[in-house]
Amino acid sequence: MERESMEFDVVIVGAGPAGLATACRLMQISKDADKEITVCVVEKGSEVGAHILSGAVFEPDVLDELFNDWRDSDIPLKTKVTHDEIYLFNSDTKSRLMPNSLVPKTMHNEGNYIISVGNLARWLANRAEALGVEIFPGFAASELLFNDDNSVKGILIGDMGVGENGQHKDSYMPGMELHAKYTVFSEGCRGHLGKQLIQKYHLDNGKTPQHYGLGFKEIWKIPAEQHQQGKVVHTGGWPLVDGSSGGGFLYHMEDNQVAVGLIIDLNYKNPHLSPFDEFQRYKTHPVIAQTLTGGERLSYGARALAKGGLNSLPKMSFPGGLIIGCNAGTLNFAKIKGTHTAIKSGIIAAKTLGEGLIAGLEGGKDLDCFQQRFEESWLHEELYSSRNFGPAMHKFGTLLGGAYNYIDQNWFGGKFPVTFRDNTPDYATMGLASDYNKIDYPKPDGKLSFDKLSSVYLSNTYHEEDQLCHLHLKDQSIPISVNLVKFDEPAQRYCPAGVYEVVEDAGDKKFVINGQNCIHCKTCDIKDPSQNITWVTPEGGGGPNYPNM
Structure with missing residues (x-):
């Protein structure tokens, strides 16, 4: 099919912090040089921010590299951190408040x-x-x-109005080609085009496999007497025990609201584990429940995050473009922060692209100079200093791993002369169902804990039901013939939105995909033990619509 096309100097895929920082800095460079650079940003969400979910505690100093007036603007930075508390949850009722002197300095948020x-x-x-x-x-x-x-020429905007049978509906609109001298991919964690680029150009050669967590987040409105604006709480331990790991958070925002969440490392072994239900249990711990009790849950979401750090960071340039931000994996997991690092990667990308385009650089080249600029930046230094955080936790467990990270960060400044590596992909850690006990999760009480469907409702997720399924199975038989037999088909549990079910159909087991429930977390693409599921973009505008996440 011959399609309409548009030409730009730079096309940016994804209107998150990395992509938008790239766009802003490019235009500033263009104006300073008095030479036009045309920039386009495409965003699959119905609006900018609709698909963005993060904790989040933000280090703002990076904004000084973008705008010298941000402090005097209407920027939505309203709540400064007043103090940190870090707890180790020993059980479902017991906890220990860690003294600040024993906390890795990366977890302080002044x-x-x-x-x-x-x-x-x-x-x-x-x-x-x-x-x-x-x-x-x-x-x-x-x-x-x-x-x-x-070399990369650009991207194709997906067709609209294609039915689930592949036929054009009355609303059919063919997608348009966007051509560019350079294309920047800032799709967020596990972007489906970024994944293809890494494979095509072998950008991860010599790197450890990328590692991931699944992050849950809810926003609650709580009674005023339980609210302490600016308070930041982080937790480790329960309910993530017996081979699972991660940590929780509770952030007191403005307007008597709090963000509560749990990050579960996707290298867990027990196929019976349900990340969603672990999050529901987490909120019943007394330290968390004392804040939430009597409150109202306003929103819900979940999203995978790349936590492999520098050890897993692919080469970020290729012929015709760059892959940046969380799409590449620039999150600093030692800080549980990725926004400032994503913005910095975008600034480096803009400097590389802008100077090249102004100097008359032809399109389609591999911008190898990006790597040098990255290695000379504070971003590389920060990621290098935290390179052992995740592998140490995986290797030694929460307590010993935490002790190592305290020594590494507080005594050696992240420069301990050893580098740990975790070479096992997250999907390969899944154990056989027969080797693990099933987990008896309590029924939701409707006060602190809830079911999946009512939670997905709060995410404002919407897809046209009559559209091509965006969750592709390489082999239709594997969910029942392999995953159900070996792993009790864990997609029923690791998906935080109830997309996957195993149902009885005339006495036979059948694997059902409820694609309209998908909140675009990408967990299935990461954790499926047979690597049989591929997540691709549905029609533009579909998915969650997060108003304040």
Whole structure:
């Protein structure tokens, strides 16, 4: 099919902090040099910020590298951190408050802000548009386009109005090709085009496999007497025991609201584990429940996050483009923060692209100079200093791993002369169902704990039901013939939105995909033990609509 096309100097896929920082800095470079650079940003969410979910505590100093007036603007940074508390949960009722002197310095948050990253992205989008960037929300980048020399030419916006049978509906609208000298991929964690680029250009050669966590988040409105604006709580331990790991958080925002969440490392072994139900149990611990009791749950979401750090970071340049931010894996897991690092990666990308384009650089080249600029930046230094955080936790467990990280960060500044590596992909850690006991999760009480369907409702998720399924099975038989037999088909449990079911059909087992429930977390693409599920973008505008996450 011959499609319409548009030409730009730079196309950016994903209107998150990394992509929007790239766009803003590019336009600033363009104006400083008095030479036009055309920039387009495409965003699959119905609006900028609709698909963004993060804790989040934010280190704001990186904004000084973008805007010298941000402190005097309407930027949505309202709640400065007042103090930190870190607990070790020994059981479902017991806990220990850790003294600050024993906490790794990466977990201290003086000078940081509790924010909605979605709202920060909306603010960045306004600044980008004021600088001349074209932003197209509701349009999903569905395919990569290549030049004859195998360099990236741009992206294809997915067709709209295709029924689940593959036939065109009355609303059919063919997708458009966006061509660029350079394309920047900032899709967020496990972006489906970024995944293809890493495989095609072997960008992860010599690296340890990327590792992931599944992060849950809810926003609650709580009684005023239980609210302490600016308070940051982090926890480790229960309910993540017996081979599972991760940590929880409780952030006191403005307007008597708190963000509560749990991050579960996706290297867990027990196939009977349900991350969603672990999060529901987490909220019943007395330290968390004393804040939430009597409150109202306002929103819910879940999203995978890349936590492999520097050891897993792929080469970020390839012929015709760059892969940046959480799409590459720049999150600093030692801090549980990725927004400031994503923005910095975008600034480095813009400097690399802008200077090249102004100097007359031809399109389609491999911008190898990006790597040198990255290695000379504070971003590389920060990721290097935290390179052992995750592997140490995986190797030694929460207590000994935490002790090592305290020594590494507080005594050696992250420069302990040993580098640990975790070479087992998260999907390969799944054990056989017969080797593990089933977990008896309590029924939700409707006060602190809830079911999946009512939670998905709060995520404002919507997809056209009559559209091609965006969850592809490489082999239709594997869920029943392999995963059900070996692992009791864990997709029924690891999905936080009830997308996957095993049902009886005329006496036979049948694997059902409820794609309209999908909140785009990407867990299935990561954790399926047979690596049989591939997540691709649905029609643009579909998925969750997070208002304040």
